[in-house]
Amino acid sequence: MIFSDNISGVKPSAIREIFKVLGDPTIISLAGGNPDPSTFPADKMSVIATELLTNNPSAALQYGVTEGYSPLREQLAERMEKKFGIKREGNTVLVVTGGQQGIDLTTKILCNPGDTVICEEPSFIGALNCFRTYGTKLRGIPMEEDGINISELEKALKEEKRAKLIYLIPTFQNPMGVTMSAEKRKKVYDLAVKYGVTVLEDNPYGELRFSGEDILPIKALDDKGVVVYCGSFSKVLSPGIRIGFVSAPEEIAKKLVVAKQVTDVHTNIFWQMLISAFLEKYDIDEHISSIKALYKTKCDCITSALDKYIPSNRFWRSSPEGGIFIYCRFFGEDAGELSKKLIEKKVAVVPGTAFQTDENAKTEYVRLNYSMPTCENIERGIKIIGEYLNGKH
Amino acid sequence: MIFSDNISGVKPSAIREIFKVLGDPTIISLAGGNPDPSTFPADKMSVIATELLTNNPSAALQYGVTEGYSPLREQLAERMEKKFGIKREGNTVLVVTGGQQGIDLTTKILCNPGDTVICEEPSFIGALNCFRTYGTKLRGIPMEEDGINISELEKALKEEKRAKLIYLIPTFQNPMGVTMSAEKRKKVYDLAVKYGVTVLEDNPYGELRFSGEDILPIKALDDKGVVVYCGSFSKVLSPGIRIGFVSAPEEIAKKLVVAKQVTDVHTNIFWQMLISAFLEKYDIDEHISSIKALYKTKCDCITSALDKYIPSNRFWRSSPEGGIFIYCRFFGEDAGELSKKLIEKKVAVVPGTAFQTDENAKTEYVRLNYSMPTCENIERGIKIIGEYLNGKH
Numbered sequence: 001m002i003f004s005d006n007i008s009g010v011k012p013s014a015i016r017e018i019f020k021v022l023g024d025p026t027i028i029s030l031a032g033g034n035p036d037p038s039t040f041p042a043d044k045m046s047v048i049a050t051e052l053l054t055n056n057p058s059a060a061l062q063y064g065v066t067e068g069y070s071p072l073r074e075q076l077a078e079r080m081e082k083k084f085g086i087k088r089e090g091n092t093v094l095v096v097t098g099g100q101q102g103i104d105l106t107t108k109i110l111c112n113p114g115d116t117v118i119c120e121e122p123s124f125i126g127a128l129n130c131f132r133t134y135g136t137k138l139r140g141i142p143m144e145e146d147g148i149n150i151s152e153l154e155k156a157l158k159e160e161k162r163a164k165l166i167y168l169i170p171t172f173q174n175p176m177g178v179t180m181s182a183e184k185r186k187k188v189y190d191l192a193v194k195y196g197v198t199v200l201e202d203n204p205y206g207e208l209r210f211s212g213e214d215i216l217p218i219k220a221l222d223d224k225g226v227v228v229y230c231g232s233f234s235k236v237l238s239p240g241i242r243i244g245f246v247s248a249p250e251e252i253a254k255k256l257v258v259a260k261q262v263t264d265v266h267t268n269i270f271w272q273m274l275i276s277a278f279l280e281k282y283d284i285d286e287h288i289s290s291i292k293a294l295y296k297t298k299c300d301c302i303t304s305a306l307d308k309y310i311p312s313n314r315f316w317r318s319s320p321e322g323g324i325f326i327y328c329r330f331f332g333e334d335a336g337e338l339s340k341k342l343i344e345k346k347v348a349v350v351p352g353t354a355f356q357t358d359e360n361a362k363t364e365y366v367r368l369n370y371s372m373p374t375c376e377n378i379e380r381g382i383k384i385i386g387e388y389l390n391g392k393h
Numbered sequence: 394m395i396f397s398d399n400i401s402g403v404k405p406s407a408i409r410e411i412f413k414v415l416g417d418p419t420i421i422s423l424a425g426g427n428p429d430p431s432t433f434p435a436d437k438m439s440v441i442a443t444e445l446l447t448n449n450p451s452a453a454l455q456y457g458v459t460e461g462y463s464p465l466r467e468q469l470a471e472r473m474e475k476k477f478g479i480k481r482e483g484n485t486v487l488v489v490t491g492g493q494q495g496i497d498l499t500t501k502i503l504c505n506p507g508d509t510v511i512c513e514e515p516s517f518i519g520a521l522n523c524f525r526t527y528g529t530k531l532r533g534i535p536m537e538e539d540g541i542n543i544s545e546l547e548k549a550l551k552e553e554k555r556a557k558l559i560y561l562i563p564t565f566q567n568p569m570g571v572t573m574s575a576e577k578r579k580k581v582y583d584l585a586v587k588y589g590v591t592v593l594e595d596n597p598y599g600e601l602r603f604s605g606e607d608i609l610p611i612k613a614l615d616d617k618g619v620v621v622y623c624g625s626f627s628k629v630l631s632p633g634i635r636i637g638f639v640s641a642p643e644e645i646a647k648k649l650v651v652a653k654q655v656t657d658v659h660t661n662i663f664w665q666m667l668i669s670a671f672l673e674k675y676d677i678d679e680h681i682s683s684i685k686a687l688y689k690t691k692c693d694c695i696t697s698a699l700d701k702y703i704p705s706n707r708f709w710r711s712s713p714e715g716g717i718f719i720y721c722r723f724f725g726e727d728a729g730e731l732s733k734k735l736i737e738k739k740v741a742v743v744p745g746t747a748f749q750t751d752e753n754a755k756t757e758y759v760r761l762n763y764s765m766p767t768c769e770n771i772e773r774g775i776k777i778i779g780e781y782l783n784g785k786h
Contacts, residue, residue, distance in 0.1 A: 001591075001644050007502045010651055034456050042450030049442040057435030061631035063427050097490055097635075097657040104656050108526070109400045130655035133501070238454035240662035242490075251394050258403055262523035263497050264490040268661050269633035 006113065006135045018339065018348055028381040030368040031348035033174070033324065036298075039291045040238050041278070048277045052270065064269035066261045068095025068245070072276040076231075076245050079279075084206070085220035086229060092253035096260065097267045099204050099244035102230035103127050105263065106200050106246075107165065109255040111136050116160040118197070119167040120148050122327075122355030122365070124174040127167055127202065136164070140357035143173070145318065147180025150187050157195040165200050166192055170218060172205040172323025175355045175367035179321060182215050189221045198252075199227040207236050207288050209322035210296035225249035233275060235324065235371075236288050241271045295324065301375040302326055302368060302382065309386025324371035327352075329364045330389060338366065345388055347381045399506065399528045411732065411741055421774040423761040424741035426567070426717065429691075432684045433631050434671070441670045445663065457662035459654045461488025461638070465669040469624075469638050472672075477599070478613035479622060485646035489653065490660045492597050492637040495623035496520050498656065499593050499639075500558065502648040504529050509553040511590070512560040513541050515720075515748030515758070517567045520560055520595065529557070533750035536566070538711065540573025543580050550588040558593050559585055563611060565598040565716025568748045568760035572714060575608050582614045591645075592620040600629050600681050602715035603689035618642030626668060628717065628764075629681050634664040688717065694768040695719055695761060695775065702779030717764035720745075722757045723782060731759065738781055740774045 022029050052060045067073065077093045080086040096102045103126070111117065113135030119128065121140025131138055139156050142149045147170060157163055168188065170180035180188070192199045201218050219229035232244040248256060260266070278284065299320055306317055306328065316329040330338060335351035342349055352365030370378055415422050445453045460466065470486045473479040489495045496519070504510065506528030512521065514533025524531055532549050535542045540563060550556055561581065563573035573581070585592045594611050612622035625637040641649060653659070671677065692713055699710055699721065709722040723731060728744035735742055745758030763771055 001642075003502050003648055004505050006505075007648055007652055010655075032456075037451035037455055040450050040454040042446045042454060045450075045454075046443055046446035049446060050439055053435045053439035053442060057433050057438075058430035061433040061435060061438075061633045062430055063425075063627075063632045100655065101657045109396050112397050112399075126655060126658065129651075133652060133655055234456075238663075239456045240454045242657060242659070242661050249394075255396055255400055258522075259400055259526060262403075262493065262519060262526055264494045264635060264657070265519065266635070268635050268664065270631075270664070271661065 006133050009135070010129055010132045018343070018350060021343055022348060027343070027346045027348050028373060028377045028384070029348045030370070030373060030378070030381050031350045032369050032372050034372040035235050035239060035324070036294060036371050039294065041282070041287055044278060044282055045274060048274050048281070052273055052277070056273070060270045060273050062269070064266045064272070066257050066266045068093075068267060069269060069272035069276060072272050075276060075279050077247070080231070080247055085216045086247050087222070090225055090249060091247045092250050094246045094248070094253055094256055094260070095267050095272055096244045096246055097264055098234060098239070098242040099202060099230045099232035100126055100130070101260070101263070102228070102244055102246040103200065103202065104130050105256045105259045106228050107131055107134050107136070108259050109252070110198060111164050115162045115164040117165045117167055118153065118156050118160065118163055119357065120169065120173065121357055122175055122352055123167065124169060124202065125354050128355070128357065131167070138357040139163070143176055143178065145178050147178065147184045148188065150184055153188065154191055157191055157197060163195065163197045165198055167200045167202065168218070169202045171203055171215065172208065172320060172325070174205070175325050175350070175352065176327040177318045177320035177323055177325040179215060185215065185218045186221065189218050189227070192226050193224050201227055201229045203230065204232045204235055205323035206231070208292055208295060208324070210292040210299065212321035219247060225251070228252060236284070236291060237275065237278070241268070243267060243271050243275060292322070295322070295371055298370040298375060298378065299326070301378045302370040305379045305382035309383050310389060314389060324369055326368050326370060328366050328368060330366065331364060333364050333389070335363045335366050341388060342385060345384050347384045399526050402528070403522055403525045411736070411743060414736055415741060420736070420739045420741050421766060421770045421777070422741045423763070423766060423771070423774050424743045425762050425765050427765045428628050428632060428717070429687060429764050432687065434675070434680055437671060437675055438667060441667050441674070445666055445670070449666070453663045453666050455662070457659045457665070459650050459659045461486070461660060462662060462665035462669060465665050468669060468672050470640070473624070473640055478609045479640050480615070483618055483642060484640045485643050487639045487641065487646055487649055487653070488660045488665055489637045489639055490657055491627060491632070491635040492595060492623045492625035493519055493523070494653070494656070495621070495637055495639040496593065496595065497523050498649045498652045499621050500524055500527050500529070501652050502645070503591060504557045508555045508557040510558045510560055511546065511549050511553065511556055512750065513562065513566060514750055515568050515745055516560065517562060517595065518747050521748070521750065524560070531750040532556075536569055536571065538571050540571065540577045541581065543577060546581065547584055550584055550590060556588065556590045558591055560593045560595065561611070562595045564596055564608065565601065565713060565718070567598070568718050568743070568745065569720040570711045570713035570716055570718045572608060578608065578611045579614065582611050582620070585619050586617050590619075594620055594622045596623065597625045597628055598716035599624070601685055601688060601717070603685040603692065605714035612640060618644070621645060629677070629684060630668065630671070634661070636660060636664050636668055685715070688715070688764055691763040691768060691771065692719070694771045695763040698772045698775035702776050703782060707782060717762055719761050719763060721759050721761060723759065724757060726757050726782070728756045728759050734781060735778060738777050740777045742778075
């Protein structure tokens with residue numbers, strides 16, 4: 001069987017190999033990216049599900065339009081404007097099948113094989129693999145604790161004659177957990193305009209700030225129509241329902257609709273209507289507050305366990321103010337080796353290699369997730385990591 | 394804004410222009426492809442939805458695996474074997490986000506720009522537009538009342554050196570409503586094997602036979618692993634939930650999973666679990682029987698109205714034994730003109746141009762749908778068409 005050029009280059013991701021062992025219930029997983037299931041508002045959803053299927057089954061189960069359920073699109077536009085300063089004028093809101101589809105469709109409509117996607121280094125593996133399936137070249141820009149290195153970004157924009165996209169997760173970045181400063185956001189935006197390259201701003205964790213001050217997304221600056229913004233309900237309501245959304249300049253949105261039409265026709269209409277009713281009936285900000293409180297506690301658990309069990313001269317960690325990930329550098333360790341050893345000790349982590357544009361380059365970094373495991377398991381897991389590192393020396 | 398080469402060539406479809414006027418409630422629509430909403434088993438779904446969200450919310454709302462919910466995959470494999478003779482050995486069943494995603498992912502993993510997709514002429518616009526977004530060349534093969542013209546198919550396979558896919562809807566074809574004979578299915582299969590081209594068999598209507606004898610899908614012949622089979626719950630349970638499935642040779646299925654992972658991660662897990670429970674708890678064949686009875690009645694309505702209101706020397710129509718579409722040729726009419734005139738008279742139909750590889754070629758054919766309108770509206774709509782045609786002469 002001869003596969004297409006674009007798909008032939010993409011390997012099943014390293015991260016999936018790790019996930020295979022997670023069926024073992026004795027393993028403490030700090031490897032995933034799942035929200036804590038206790039945050040799913042299942043009771044409220046159940047009430048609405050019954051209402052929908054009783055009072056409005058014809059609409060909730062019939063074909064919908066590709067753009068998304070109109071009342072939900074309206075609610076999303078309003079919420080994004082109020083909460084994130086994203087202007088309605090000049091932008092179109094579309095509902096997509098999870099944030100991942102927003103990334104996929106944007107790449108599909110903008111990138112030819114051989115075009116360059118500039119991204120943070122490290123970055124979200126699902127996005128990197130998506131870009132790879134379009135035959136694009138990835139150009140990684142080193143990350144700092146306040147976001148992407150701006151002079152390296154400008155250098156890349158100068159050098160990459162076929163740059164089409166700058167992919168960024170400015171807030172509580174995956175895998176690092178760090179947040180790009182407001183100053184850098186402005187600089188990134190100005191560079192995108194200057195070089196005529198579209199910004200793909202991915203913001204799945206942006207509502208989950210548990211300390212520090214909110215920073216508006218890059219999209220809030222977008223007078224010129226160069227930013228495609230992807231949001232998602234995965235981390236605030238449920239990931240299993242696959243409901244994300246996009247705010248894109250009108251011209252881009254039109255093409256996204258054409259691409260979505262032939263990809264999956266439209267997004268699950270039942271869940272679009274359910275979320276619309278949820279936003280109408282309940283206070284989602286109150287719901288999100290409770291998630292933030294939980295993740296603050298869990299983040300405190302993981303940072304204090306790291307600081308307790310691992311000598312400070314042996315590692316560096318990021319200091320997340322929100323989101324679900326923390327990034328650690330274990331000095332002198334090979335992350336790939338380390339993660340294999342830790343699996344033997346029943347702790348799963350993701351080596352930083354998974355998030356690199358070059359998955360073969362060695363790294364000392366490891367991504368840890370604190371949203372899914374209990375505080376007890378976080379403490380046990382980090383203790384095992386500490387014992388392993390200390391035992392080696 | 395410069396868009397990718399693949400998407401630049403794709404126009405918003407003609408069919409969508411027609412659909413825009415359908416908001417007008419005074420228009421009788423014979424243009425859609427929607428199932429009758431009275432066939433949605435909403436009460437039963439509501440019972441299961443409550444159970445799932447009460448007893449198993451963590452699983453029903455959490456991330457799932459890309460391949461699909463295991464119990465559902467098992468049920469589908471069993472059902473496809475029992476009902477359609479599709480062998481389990483050598484094939485992998487995947488759950489996808491509607492049948493459309495099966496088409497999209499298969500094209501993505503197999504076709505490079507410039508490759509040829511051989512298809513029935515006319516064929517499903519959603520598939521044709523999907524193929525267009527991969528920069529493929531479309532080669533249409535004339536249709537006959539018992540399916541594709543086999544000698545034209547072989548001629549195309551000889552001529553098209555870069556043929557990668559043969560796309561077929563063998564049963565109750567969209568738009569024609571006709572069914573490929575068992576003999577032709579065998580010949581198509583043998584040709585696909587001989588020329589080393591993959592068959593993409595799309596079967597969204599295959600369960601909806603209301604007269605005549607069932608014919609096994611081409612996939613049932615697939616010893617050699619050259620057929621990708623796409624099925625869907627859209628026409629038997631609900632289209633709005635976007636649940637389809639694929640049975641593909643293992644090697645192909647592995648690549649489909651890689652492609653799906655970066656497209657939408659996985660299909661809505663809540664609805665996968667709900668359908669799994671539905672299949673467990675209720676008799677889906679009994680449910681499908683009631684749909685078939687309804688569509689038989691509606692098909693009888695449309696055929697007798699056509700035969701009553703339009704002189705037999707003025708038109709030809711297909712004779713569907715199942716599915717939701719009937720195809721008509723109005724001698725001497727330009728279908729594009731006709732459909733515009735009929736909109737003025739408050740009847741919507743789809744001109745055959747929409748289903749052609751060359752949308753600019755004139756045609757006398759028109760697609761009519763009988764699943765969605767009531768029998769009363771079918772009769773009224775066809776009467777208007779008849780009056781218009783008779784009034785012209």
